[in-house]
Structures are given as C-alpha cells and as structure tokens.
Amino acid sequence: MTSETKPSQRWTLRARDSALSAGVWALMRVLRLQPPQFSAWVGSFWARAIGRHTRVHKAALRNLRLAFPEKTDAEREAIAMGMWDNLGRMAGEFVHLDRIWQYNMWEPAKSRIETTGVSNFVAMRVDGKPALVFTAHLGNWELPAIAAAAQGLDSAVLFRAPDNSFLADLLFNARSRVMGELVAASHVAVFELAAMLDQGKHLGILVDQSRSGGPMVDFFGHQCTSNPTIARLARLYECPVHGVRVIRLPGGRFRIQCTPALDLPRDAGGKIDVNGSMQMITSVVEGWIREYPEQWTWFYRRWRHFGKEF
Known part of the structure; x- marks a missing residue:
C-alpha cells in the first residue's frame, strides 16, 4: 500500500485483509479440533474444487507444457490436480505442525x-x-x-x-x-x-x-x-x-x-x-x-x- 493510495482504496484493502484474517482464524480453530488426516482431506477437497478454476491453474499448465511437452493434456491436467491435492493437504496439516512429527526409529x-x-x-x-x-x-x-x-x-x-x-x-x-x-x-x-x-x-x-x-x-x-x-x-x-x-x-x-x-x-x-x-x-x-x-x-x-x- 503506497502513500498515493486513495482513502477509499485503503479502507477497502484493510477490510479485505481483516475479512481474510478472520476467515483464516476461524477455519484454523475448526480444523485444529480435527485429526490431522481429516484436516488434510478437507484442505485437499477445497483446493481441488477451487484451484482448477483459477489463473494459477492456467499458469501451472503453461509450466507443465514447457517441462513435459511429451505428455498429453490429460496427463498434465492430472499432475496439476495432484498439485492442488498436495497444497490443500499441506494447508490442512499446517494447523497441526506441533503434532505432525511422529517418528520412532525403533518402531x-x-x-x-x-x-x-x-x-x-x-x-x-x-x-x-x-x-x-x-x-x-x-x-x-x-x-x-x-x-x-x-x-x-x-x-x-x-x-x-x-x-x-x-x-x-x-x-x-x-x-x-x-x-x-x-x-x-x-x-x-x-x-x-x-x-x-x-x-x-x-x-x-x-x-x-x-x-x-x-x-x-x-x-x-x-x-x-x-x-x-x-x-x-x-x-x-x-x-x-x-x-x-x-x-x-x-x-x-x-x-x-x-x-x-x-x-x-x-x-x-x-x-x-x-x-x-x-x-x-x-x-x-x-x-x-x-x-x-x-x-x-x-x-x-x-x-x-x-x-x-x-
């Protein structure tokens, strides 16, 4: 936000950020009450449902065409949807960072x-x-x-x-x-x-x-x-x-x-x-x-x- 931003624009940006912050806080509180694997599934479901309709998805497909020109459109689409699955799961796991580490080298x-x-x-x-x-x-x-x-x-x-x-x-x-x-x-x-x-x-x-x-x-x-x-x-x-x-x-x-x-x-x-x-x-x-x-x-x-x- 620059000094040249109009007061109405500043108010809109603050309102947007406040709404986003409140939404994230509420969502994290709810997901924190769930097991990590369920939270990851919820994140995956919504990331896959929403992500494919965004500009970000189109950017991912452009990059996939560069990286894998030999693959079909369907194969690249599947990779992009896998990306959304992974990102959504990671978002769901974030609220459980202090619980997600379970490592026992003996068992x-x-x-x-x-x-x-x-x-x-x-x-x-x-x-x-x-x-x-x-x-x-x-x-x-x-x-x-x-x-x-x-x-x-x-x-x-x-x-x-x-x-x-x-x-x-x-x-x-x-x-x-x-x-x-x-x-x-x-x-x-x-x-x-x-x-x-x-x-x-x-x-x-x-x-x-x-x-x-x-x-x-x-x-x-x-x-x-x-x-x-x-x-x-x-x-x-x-x-x-x-x-x-x-x-x-x-x-x-x-x-x-x-x-x-x-x-x-x-x-x-x-x-x-x-x-x-x-x-x-x-x-x-x-x-x-x-x-x-x-x-x-x-x-x-x-x-x-x-x-x-x-």
Missing part, C-alpha cells in the same frame, strides 16, 4: 515418518561443522525444519513472509514453536545467515524459485534464473551442502530423504563455483520433481522469458 510401523539417508543426517549433527541444506516446494516442505529441531540439530530456516501482517504473524508463531531459528527473507538476510553459520548452525533454504539477476541454469531443458544465496555461502564458508526432500505417502505418511554432501564444482582457483553449483543443485531438484511431479508447486514463474502462449 517404524508406529511412525508417521519414514527416513532414508539417516547416516547423512547423523553426520551433520556430530561433525561439529555448520552446513547448508537445500529443499524445494515438494510434499510438505515444512517437515525438514521440524525434523531438524525434533532431532536436536542446531538449525535455522530462511523463510519469506506473506504481505498480510496477520498471516505473517500466524505463520511465524506456528513455525517458531516447532522449528529452529527463523530468518525472514530481506536485503539484509544474507548477513543474518552468515552469522548463523559463524555460530555453527545448519541453515535450511528453499532453492526452487527464480531470482532476477541470478545465475542462469538449465531447468527441464529451458534456461531460467536461480537464487545463488546457498552457493555463495558455501563458497564463503566451505561447509557441506546437503539436499533434503519430503515425499508425501498414502495414509497421511511422509518419507524424508537426506542426500550425502554434494561434491560441488570448483573454479580454477579451487573455490566453489557459484554458477556451476547452482546448476548442480537445480539438477538435483529437477530429478526430485520428475519422480513426483504432482507434489511440486507448478505455478512458480521459473521461465519468465516465455510468453503467455505457453
């Missing part, structure tokens, strides 16, 4: 969580080094940060707050109860992240969105920009870089996978190459998405240089 049948790459996680916890951990908007991407805190990993998470102050506070309060330290994305966030690494913490960063002026990478056969923050920090601190993804499974279950530390490319001087590292990380994320395309958030504008005809 897997009683756990909501399956894990692979546990040795890689353990190595991060005991090696005495800071580390960088990248993930993507796949499955329920809140879980890696919850897992780190629940398993005693000294961690911090970079996040982007919504413009609505009520929603921003809501997200922050819910996450702060179950995650490590939270760092809001801003023009000074990189200095906060650097301070976290100086303290030996493990930083979680989502890496699957574009950034104007960032290194160009190949993503599903097309060039797009990437956010180089994680590669620049790796170059500066020479710390391990791991990938962690969450796969949604049937029955309200999840699988969390942690990769070994990546062998990032280096330049002629032996320093980590930022551009090459962002391509390697992007390729890992693309492989994740190709395996479970219906669990990625397809409406992000990764390929901004393509026109609307796509």
Whole structure:
C-alpha cells in the first residue's frame, strides 16, 4: 500500500485483509479440533474444487507444457490436480505442525515418518561443522525444519513472509514453536545467515524459485534464473551442502530423504563455483520433481522469458 493510495482504496484493502484474517482464524480453530488426516482431506477437497478454476491453474499448465511437452493434456491436467491435492493437504496439516512429527526409529510401523539417508543426517549433527541444506516446494516442505529441531540439530530456516501482517504473524508463531531459528527473507538476510553459520548452525533454504539477476541454469531443458544465496555461502564458508526432500505417502505418511554432501564444482582457483553449483543443485531438484511431479508447486514463474502462449 503506497502513500498515493486513495482513502477509499485503503479502507477497502484493510477490510479485505481483516475479512481474510478472520476467515483464516476461524477455519484454523475448526480444523485444529480435527485429526490431522481429516484436516488434510478437507484442505485437499477445497483446493481441488477451487484451484482448477483459477489463473494459477492456467499458469501451472503453461509450466507443465514447457517441462513435459511429451505428455498429453490429460496427463498434465492430472499432475496439476495432484498439485492442488498436495497444497490443500499441506494447508490442512499446517494447523497441526506441533503434532505432525511422529517418528520412532525403533518402531517404524508406529511412525508417521519414514527416513532414508539417516547416516547423512547423523553426520551433520556430530561433525561439529555448520552446513547448508537445500529443499524445494515438494510434499510438505515444512517437515525438514521440524525434523531438524525434533532431532536436536542446531538449525535455522530462511523463510519469506506473506504481505498480510496477520498471516505473517500466524505463520511465524506456528513455525517458531516447532522449528529452529527463523530468518525472514530481506536485503539484509544474507548477513543474518552468515552469522548463523559463524555460530555453527545448519541453515535450511528453499532453492526452487527464480531470482532476477541470478545465475542462469538449465531447468527441464529451458534456461531460467536461480537464487545463488546457498552457493555463495558455501563458497564463503566451505561447509557441506546437503539436499533434503519430503515425499508425501498414502495414509497421511511422509518419507524424508537426506542426500550425502554434494561434491560441488570448483573454479580454477579451487573455490566453489557459484554458477556451476547452482546448476548442480537445480539438477538435483529437477530429478526430485520428475519422480513426483504432482507434489511440486507448478505455478512458480521459473521461465519468465516465455510468453503467455505457453
């Protein structure tokens, strides 16, 4: 909202935000009383019912045509509807962030969580080094940060707050109860992240969105920009870089996978190459998405240089 906004427009915007905030608050109170799996089903039902009629759905289909030109329209539509199912379930699960982590390595049948790459996680916890951990908007991407805190990993998470102050506070309060330290994305966030690494913490960063002026990478056969923050920090601190993804499974279950530390490319001087590292990380994320395309958030504008005809 700018200083040039007319008083009537300001009133309308405030009324809209207030109505949205009240609606979200009431819905969360109701869903909180339900079991997590039922809340996830409710979120999925409404996301699928409404999502397919929005501009966002059309944007997702455009991106799917770029990523999977070999697939039929029906196949791409099915992936887009799977995306809405995943997003709706994640919204329903959000009110249960403090309950959703159920992991028992001694009795897997009683756990909501399956894990692979546990040795890689353990190595991060005991090696005495800071580390960088990248993930993507796949499955329920809140879980890696919850897992780190629940398993005693000294961690911090970079996040982007919504413009609505009520929603921003809501997200922050819910996450702060179950995650490590939270760092809001801003023009000074990189200095906060650097301070976290100086303290030996493990930083979680989502890496699957574009950034104007960032290194160009190949993503599903097309060039797009990437956010180089994680590669620049790796170059500066020479710390391990791991990938962690969450796969949604049937029955309200999840699988969390942690990769070994990546062998990032280096330049002629032996320093980590930022551009090459962002391509390697992007390729890992693309492989994740190709395996479970219906669990990625397809409406992000990764390929901004393509026109609307796509």
